[in-house]
Amino acid sequence: MNKADLIAQVANDSSLPKAQAAGAVDAVLDAITGALKSGDEVKIAGFGTFSVAERAASTGRNPKTGEPIQIAATKLPKFKAGKGLKDAVK
Numbered sequence: 001m002n003k004a005d006l007i008a009q010v011a012n013d014s015s016l017p018k019a020q021a022a023g024a025v026d027a028v029l030d031a032i033t034g035a036l037k038s039g040d041e042v043k044i045a046g047f048g049t050f051s052v053a054e055r056a057a058s059t060g061r062n063p064k065t066g067e068p069i070q071i072a073a074t075k076l077p078k079f080k081a082g083k084g085l086k087d088a089v090k
Helices: 004-012 018-037 083-089
Strands: 042-044 046-055 058-061 068-071 072-079
Touching: 004 018, 018 042, 018 046, 072 083
Parallel strands: none
Antiparallel strands: 042 046, 046 072, 058 068
């Protein structure tokens, strides 16, 4: 399922026009993104938790030359599925 499919499903399930469903989906995604940017967690009961994980700096190797390279520290989005979602997928 891609974003267009998700919008169509929301429009169908909620009896909203596609334009309003697209606005609602965009608003939810923007809210989650904004919260993660500011360092907050987003917990949706029964669905899961979106958070930010920090990956420490490390040393890697250039696969072509074998020379060590420094890999910078970074932040990554993380999702942990909730019990309701896990049960629904089983």
